Amino acid sequence: MAVLADSEIRRLIKQEPPLVEGYIDLEKQVQANGFELTLREVSVIQSGGMIDFDNSQRVISDVSPLVFDGLGDIELIPGTYLITYNEIVHLPKNLMALGRPRSSLLRCGVTIGTAVWDAGYEGRSQSLLVVYNTRGIRLQKNARLMQLIFMEMTGESGGYDGIYQGENI
Numbered sequence: 001m002a003v004l005a006d007s008e009i010r011r012l013i014k015q016e017p018p019l020v021e022g023y024i025d026l027e028k029q030v031q032a033n034g035f036e037l038t039l040r041e042v043s044v045i046q047s048g049g050m051i052d053f054d055n056s057q058r059v060i061s062d063v064s065p066l067v068f069d070g071l072g073d074i075e076l077i078p079g080t081y082l083i084t085y086n087e088i089v090h091l092p093k094n095l096m097a098l099g100r101p102r103s104s105l106l107r108c109g110v111t112i113g114t115a116v117w118d119a120g121y122e123g124r125s126q127s128l129l130v131v132y133n134t135r136g137i138r139l140q141k142n143a144r145l146m147q148l149i150f151m152e153m154t155g156e157s158g159g160y161d162g163i164y165q166g167e168n169i
Contacts, residue, residue, distance in 0.1 A: 001151050001152060001153060001154060002151065002152045003033055003034075003149055003150070003151055003152075004034075004095070004149075004150040004151070004152065005032065005033070006030050006031065006032050006033075008150075009030055009034070009035055009150065010026075010030060012092075012150075013026070013030075017090040017122070018090060019035075019089070019090060019091070019092075019095075019150070020035055020087050020088070020089055020090075020148075021087065021088050021090070022086050022087045022088045022124070023035075023038070023086070023087050024038055024086065024142055028144070029144065031147055033147070033149060034100075034147040034148050034149040034150065035087075035147065035148045035150070036102065036144040036145075036146065036147050036148075037085040037086070037087050037099070037125075037144070037145065037146045037147075037148055038085060038086045038087065038142045038143060038144050038145065039083060039085070039086070039139060039140075039141060039142060039143045039145055040083075040084045040085055040086040040124070040141075040142075041065050041066075041083065041084040042065070042066045042074055042076065042081050042082075042083050042129070042139070043063035043064055043065045043066065043081060043082045043083075043084070044063060044064050044066060044079075044081060044082075045061045045062075045063055045080060045081070045082055046061065046062040046063055046064050047061050047062040048061060049061040055163075063082050066081075068141045072140055072141040072142075073138050073139065073140050073141075074138070074139050074140075074141070075136060075137075075138045076129075076131050076136055076137050076138075076139065077131065077136045078131045078132065078133065078134055078136060079130075079131055080128060080129070080130050080131075081128070081129040081130075081131070082126055082127075082128060082129070083112070083126060083127055083128075083129045083145070084124060084125075084126045084168055085124060085125055085126070085127075085145075085146075086124070086142065087124065088122070088123065088124045088169055089117060089121065089122065089123065089124075089125060089148070090122045091117060091118070091119055091120060091121045091122070091150075091160075092119070092120070093119050093120045093156045093157050093158070093159045094119060094152060094153050094155065094156045094157070095119055095150050095151065095152055095153065096116060096117060096118055096119045096150075096151050096153060096157075097116075097117035097148050097149060097150050097151065098114070098116060098117070098148075098149050098151070099112065099114035099117070099127060099146045099147070099148050099149070100112075100114075100146065100147050100149065101145065101146055101147075102144060102145060102146060102147060105145055105146075108133060108137050109131070109132045109133025109134075109135075109137070110129065110130065110131050110132065110133060110137050111129075111130050111132070112127045112128065112129055112130075112145060112146050113127060113128035113130065114127045114128075114146070117148070118157075118159075118160035118162075119153060119156075119157040119159060119160065120157060120158070120159025120160040120161075121159075121160040121164070121165065122165060122166055122169075123164060123165065123166050123167040123168060123169060124167060124168035124169055125164075125167070125168075126167075126168070127146065129145075
């Protein structure tokens with residue numbers, strides 16, 4: 001397995017479908033080892049959920065979106081939030097991805113929890129944002145929050161076929 005470098009990420013963005021679309025500034029978002037995803041929406045988790053073995057009883061928590069102020073900022077108190085990214089990712093069947101919070105976010109006492117972006121996944125993904133800082137954080141709409149790291153697999157997989165395929169597009 002190999003991590004894609006910036007030159008390969010740029011090459012794959014030019015393909016059809018592009019590796020990533022809906023980005024704001026390609027020059028700022030492509031990094032040496034990945035691609036930075038930006039903030040589209042912040043939601044508050046409103047209900048409990050249910051996770052089981054075969055998804056027959058799965059219940060995903062309800063959420064309510066928060067509103068950015070007139071300057072395009074949002075102030076978050078300590079707690080957990082569901083964030084949605086601006087970018088749409090189109091992973092081919094031989095690439096998977098992992099997301100990591102930007103170090104600046106961590107230095108503010110905030111982190112992001114993510115799942116694996118499976119090979120073959122396409123969509124505008126969501127992650128868990130956790131504000132640990134007791135003084136909270138202020139985020140701007142379109143802030144660069146997380147770096148997505150692409151990894152080439154040893155072969156082509158069957159591809160993701162779960163309920164989140166095509167989400168938020």
